[in-house]
Amino acid sequence: MEGYEHYLFWTGFMTTFGKQGKAVSKYLGLILALLIPASSSAQSDDPEKDLPPAFHCGDRNDLRMSGKDKACYWWTNSFNAQMLFGAAFTTALDPIFNGSSDPYWGQGATGFSKRFGTRVAQSMTKGTGQALVGALFKEDPRFFVSRKQGFWPRFGFALAHTLIVKNDNGRQQLSAGRLAGAFSSGFVGMAWTPGPINSVDNALVRTGTAMGGVLAGSLWTEFQPDVMKLVSSMFRRPPKAAPAPGAPKP
């Protein structure tokens, strides 16, 4: 099963399984209703009839994103193994870096699951908020590399494009979606964060962290080729020749 059928399938599945499923199903339905009417990709001049437009889930940087692509992009970027492992990893580090909040969240498996659940919920809310608001403003959620030369121009570009995105017409605009995603991620936790640490200040800190995550993503995409090239060159380094017997040590 590929692509869009999967979302319909998931929607059907959620509808089938209980009240929570129904709520989720409505939620998904709303998202799909917002996303799907968006424009589709450009096609050849003399196309075959009935052949669907390219469905690329945001992988094809040279094509605009249709509603289906944006829905797929939302799902794969909001809920994926990287996010789950990341949430589990940072939660595991909480006793070291956020030990002072232990009395409120609790310790052991209960505390871990609450913190982990919070991080997963924040991450999904961030992606979902960005997708919904971004769809309203016809935003293309992807970061496009700058093709500038030099570290600082590229760094500056990545920094600026944390808040600037392309729209469906290829023009640049302020990203209401990313801002909405960051704020929803920061504030959603107020629904269940234990009392003493449930404050607007903390929610704003979480919002800032979420924006930091967007910036980190932009920087990674911008500099990924260079980082990978560096790592790769280490693997391609030729083996050191064994010194000839009796040769002096360097």
Added chain:
Amino acid sequence: MKPLIVVLIFAAFTACVPHKQWRTQAASAGPAPDANVEKRFVIPTDLNKNRIYSLAFVEFKNNGEPWDKRQLDEALRAIDDADQRSNHHALVITFLHGWKNNAAPSNNNVFDFRRQLNRIASNACQGDKGHCGVVGIYLAWSGDLVSRDWNTLRNLTYFDRRDTAVNVAAAPLGDALFAIMKQVKTGPERSTNHSVVVGHSFGGLILEYAITKRMQELGDELHQELGKHTTLEGYHLKTLEDFADLVVLINQAAPATNAVTLLSHYREDLARVNLLRPPSKSNCAPGDSSQECKELTRPLILSISSETDLATRTVLPIAETIAAPKNRPKTLPPDVRLPPGVDTKKVFTTTATFTPQLASHQLIKCTTGDCTPCLKEDKYYIPVSITLPAYAPGSSTNEDTPIKYCLARVRDRNAWNHTPYWIFTIPTEIVPDHSTIFTDRFIDFLTAFLPPLEKFNPGQPALPRQTLHTAKSQ
């Protein structure tokens, strides 16, 4: 807890892509209703739907065995039909897909291949779509294990699918490939048909492994012919008679081992001959020295990678160092002589295109659209024109931008590779990454190595058969 477990099991189930035959209906089952065309071994032409091409699927299991031998029979019949329909002006394009793809009706490679086939057919057969001989052959294997929706998990299947690709390159797929090539060219009247084979990513690995033996035969035959010291201008090699006119390895995910071995053994002979492409412009005035009126060289094998293909440029060396395929030889044959500056480790961990010592050509952007300075680099450069869409990576404007390039031989006369096995990198504007290959601009780039598409119009005179010429003629 139970619902969570149910959801997780369900998620795992839906993440899997089944290992199965996707195209299940033979033409012998009778005419298929419209809805079932997508399940057929061969999707036929249908002018009511503006489908000007036909497309055959030949699918292989993980062990390299075909799922259904009738698929190949029908593919060969589709070639026969195209040959008859077009009066021996058939253009058969065989595609071997890579990782994360298969022959599923909803697969993007299938859709994209179909779109480009239709575009090629539309350009080739203007005014006579009913007799168009453009055929696609989609050679498929199980390149996808995990759905796109679970992309992180999907990336973990790299080593497993690479090893499967090595298995699939075994005999049955190679046999099918040569049967297809032969069907295009068998018989004197069919020598005017044209056959192009394209392998992408692991599909390039499969393709290169599959043709290795044939390339060795070609090298041996050429060596014998050249040894006869004849004064012939052209050589008709038996090995070439039923071989493809052009083999394209695009973003090939395989180390340079095979290319280096082949070139080491045969490059001196291969450097003495050229394949020629007829002038792209007809009715040239005498003395017209423009590139369009010149008989230019063309490759037999074209191995190209995008400069910004991270997968083969940076990930592959890491992957090949960590875990090379188990059934691959660990050493090069003892008689292989490496190009200067290349060591064995590099050969086993870097693709041919990212080994600069193997480069045969360089693609130079013509600033302000004027390519005449390229004549200083190479009198017989290949002109390439593409249109970069406004939205594509590399576009700095919000408009479609025409770009011209010239493809010139590397200037160094002592360069290691001056053979019809062309190796070079291409810029982001033509192919932006590892996977984005079915674009108008990449197809426009490839057509620079083919006869002009109009020549495949059934009303045009037949194309010349492929002949090797002595290099001094260029």
